[in-house]
Amino acid sequence: MKKETLEAAKNAFVTESECIAELGRRFDPEAYGKAVELLKNAPRIGATGCGHSGIMCCHFAHLMCCIERPARFISPAEAVHGATGFLQEGDVCLFASRGGKTAELLPIMDICKKKGVGTITVTENTDSPLAKGADVVLTQYVNRETDRYNCQGTTSTTSLGVIFHVLQTMLIEETDFQNEQFALIHPAGAVGARLNK
Numbered sequence: 001m002k003k004e005t006l007e008a009a010k011n012a013f014v015t016e017s018e019c020i021a022e023l024g025r026r027f028d029p030e031a032y033g034k035a036v037e038l039l040k041n042a043p044r045i046g047a048t049g050c051g052h053s054g055i056m057c058c059h060f061a062h063l064m065c066c067i068e069r070p071a072r073f074i075s076p077a078e079a080v081h082g083a084t085g086f087l088q089e090g091d092v093c094l095f096a097s098r099g100g101k102t103a104e105l106l107p108i109m110d111i112c113k114k115k116g117v118g119t120i121t122v123t124e125n126t127d128s129p130l131a132k133g134a135d136v137v138l139t140q141y142v143n144r145e146t147d148r149y150n151c152q153g154t155t156s157t158t159s160l161g162v163i164f165h166v167l168q169t170m171l172i173e174e175t176d177f178q179n180e181q182f183a184l185i186h187p188a189g190a191v192g193a194r195l196n197k
């Protein structure tokens with residue numbers, strides 16, 4: 001293995017840990033509080049994004065389901081072909097877009113506004129269309145991606161994942177979600193075995 005490869009590996013750990021630390025320093029209690037209030041009161045939750053952001057939105061939807069907040073990932077391609085019918089007035093849709101200008105997401109934001117669906121945008125660009133159109137904006141921070149070209153969705157997905165983890169952590173507290181509830185819906189695997197002793 002090349003020396004440069006090992007050095008790049010070590011730098012990846014440093015880059016991502018520094019990103020998480022800075023993200024914590026930038027934590028905005030007011031914005032997160034508003035987002036949690038929307039999520040707590042929503043009958044249904046949608047999450048949408050493209051590429052790596054979309055993949056992380058699938059993770060977010062699963063995190064919500066695990067604490068009994070009904071949620072699903074809404075594919076940007078399917079959203080404008082009827083999938084936004086999942087969302088009704090009073091629901092919430094979370095948008096993930098690092099640049100806040102993802103063209104595929106803009107029509108979904110318009111649909112949500114017309115239907116009375118609450119909107120949360122996670123982005124670095126607080127002056128972007130998706131930020132300006134949202135009810136709540138959670139500011140993402142990314143120092144750089146881990147690859148030599150600063151192009152691959154690495155640190156940015158870690159950053160987004162941490163934001164989603166914080167939201168779930170806060171919702172568990174705000175809804176007083178109990179582990180017994182999780183045991184009922186998670187009987188499988190090692191976690192299920194531990195929960196259902």
